[in-house]
Amino acid sequence: MNDDLYEYRYEQRADEYTLRRWHNGNERSFRELVDNMPEWLSAILATAKVAGAIRPIKEPPPNIILWFTTDEAHNLVEFIDMT
Numbered sequence: 659m660n661d662d663l664y665e666y667r668y669e670q671r672a673d674e675y676t677l678r679r680w681h682n683g684n685e686r687s688f689r690e691l692v693d694n695m696p697e698w699l700s701a702i703l704a705t706a707k708v709a710g711a712i713r714p715i716k717e718p719p720p721n722i723i724l725w726f727t728t729d730e731a732h733n734l735v736e737f738i739d740m741t
Contacts, residue, residue, distance in 0.1 A: 663727045663735055668703070670722040698732035711737040 667678045670692065677688045677699070695703075706712045706724055715721060725738035 662729060664730070665727050665738070666725065668699070668722065668724040668726070669720045671719040672721070696732075698728075702726060702728075702732075702734050705734060706737060709737065711739075 661682055663681075665680045669676045669678075673692050675690060675692055675695065677690075679686045679688075703712075703722075703724070706726070711726075712722055712724055715723065723740075725740050727735040727738065729735060
């Protein structure tokens with residue numbers, strides 16, 4: 659993985675989401691209510707919906723799983739297709 663990129667796994671269950679982040683061999687995990695989502699993440703999810711990057715889950719929960727990469731400023735670089 660490029661050292662300048664951050665890889666994320668977003669998972670949503672009802673009104674709560676979990677976000678896992680990997681960068682330079684380090685992993686962090688965040689859990690929060692969807693209503694408290696930061697703007698940068700909300701914008702990425704909106705883009706993912708329009709781009710068709712969010713695929714239906716055959717047996718939820720979770721309701722949504724999305725993999726993506728960003729730069730340090732949280733600008734979307736790409737969606738990662740994990741299918």
